[in-house]
Amino acid sequence: MLQFLPMPFSFTLDAADGRARLGRLDTPHGPIETPVFAPVGTQATVKAMRPRDLRELGATLVLSNTYHLYLRPGDELIRDLGGLHRFMGWDGPILTDSGGFQVFSLADARRIDDDGVTFKSHLDGSTHRFTPEKSIAVQENLGADIIMMFDECPPPNEYEYVRRSLDRTHAWAERCLAAKTRPDQALFGIVQGGVFRDLREVSARFLLDLDLPGYAVGGLAVGETKAEMHAVLEWLHPILPSGKPRYLMGVGAPEDLVNGVLRGIDIFDCVLPTRIARNGAALVLGGRINLRNAKYTADPAPIDPACDCYTCAHFSRAYLRHLVKADEILASILLTTHNLHFLLRLMDDLRKAIRKGTLADFAGEFLSSYERRTTSDE
Structure with missing residues (x-):
């Protein structure tokens, strides 16, 4: 049995079967047995579910959305009311995404530059700006156990765009790490690179040098084929450190969960079960x-x-x-x-x-x- 990560976080690998891993991620709000699926509570609530219901179902990790909570009711309000755990009545582990995917999905309502992204709220059209530092500040106000770096989620099949965007994503990763101040939050990096092996490997090795407590695979389930998704996970398996948790973002179809576990993924989230x-x-x-x-x-x-x-x-x-x-x-x-x-x-x-x-x-x-x-x- 091997243990990794300094407290208040620790990741223990208990068993393996092929590439699949059985583990335990300890957080300030309790343990997470992995592999794990996290229900999505975008607006600080898993739709149609009470926190008690989630506990009874066996949920141990919930995801909430930085972009939506920043816009409504506001991250500072949530901070002043005791943080996201108290605000939503969930005392288990929480993961917040960076808001990047939602910002970039706005397409006609945002403008990207090397410093950050200026965007218009989908609620009222007001103008806002996210930078790596802003994303980390909002997530620190929310107070989740696991937080994500601010990255660009590019079209997966456009090689030249993806290649250029990696420079921006990697620079933002360094800025996120420098901006982080709370020791009770684990900042995960996000490997990008579309469906291209060379770019995925470059991204993974860059982020490994930052020695982060966990690594996510982003930019999948956004239009690529299942075979391409599986290939990306297989390429990354020997590169990502075995002693750190691996998170496949936004994936939750049952067959995708099984295929992801077979390829070494520890954490999943998706709106699919609640949306359908x-x-x-x-x-x-x-x-x-x-x-x-x-x-x-x-x-x-x-x-x-x-x-x-x-x-x-x-x-x-x-x-x-x-x-x-x-x-x-x-x-x-x-x-x-x-x-x-x-x-x-x-x-x-x-x-x-x-x-x-x-x-x-x-x-x-x-x-x-x-x-x-x-x-x-x-």
């Missing part, structure tokens, strides 16, 4: 079902007869379809409960398989269900 729930969809082995479909009108079965979540234990597909069609709040609550349970149970199964040394068999059977599924409810 609000649109009437439920995760099942091999894909998802759309409860808006008329074929469920009189279906007495639960979403998944093998699932032991609260939703499946108490409610039929027919009732859930009724709630969805009637636009009832309870539809979002029950479908979100099921979808998060599905992903959190999957992560638990992956951890157990790594410990037993049976991950290849488990992953093969799980992924084959996606290959066998020939119809879609979407």
Whole structure:
């Protein structure tokens, strides 16, 4: 058993199975067993879920968004009210992103230069500016356990643009590290480089020299193919330090979680399970079902007869379809409960398989269900 990182953070690797790793990340607000999926609470809330619900489902890490909380209600207000943990009533670990992805996704409403980004709020059109120093200051006000460097998320397939953007991202990484003041927050670097092996390796080696407590892989799940995503993770596996946690940003489809764990990823987050729930969809082995479909009108079965979540234990597909069609709040609550349970149970199964040394068999059977599924409810 090997331990890494100075307290108040420590990362312990307990077992490995191929490239997959079983570990524990200790933070000031409690431990995180890895590999782990973090539900996304963009506005300091996981939509349709109370913090107590998340605990009961087994969630140990929640992500919140720097850009959105900076704009509303304001990071200084959150700081003055005791920080994000107290503000949202969640006493477990929290990760905040840098706000960079949201800023860069504004496209027509932002202007990039080497010092930072000027952008217009999507709420009221007011003008704001983020620099590496500003992003760190906002995240320090929010008070999350894990914070992210401010980086540029470029189009993944445009080589020359990605190559130029790395210089900016790496300079910003150094500025983020210099701006950080709180010892109770772990600053993760973000490896960029699009779908290009040489650029990914350059980025990873640059960030390794900064000796950060963790490393994220950014710029994926933004339009590249699954094969390209897998290739990037395989390229980075021998470069990223084994004694630091690895975070694949914005990825949460069940098959992507399994493929990411197979390639050495420890931390995932995504809005997928909560977003599709609000649109009437439920995760099942091999894909998802759309409860808006008329074929469920009189279906007495639960979403998944093998699932032991609260939703499946108490409610039929027919009732859930009724709630969805009637636009009832309870539809979002029950479908979100099921979808998060599905992903959190999957992560638990992956951890157990790594410990037993049976991950290849488990992953093969799980992924084959996606290959066998020939119809879609979407």
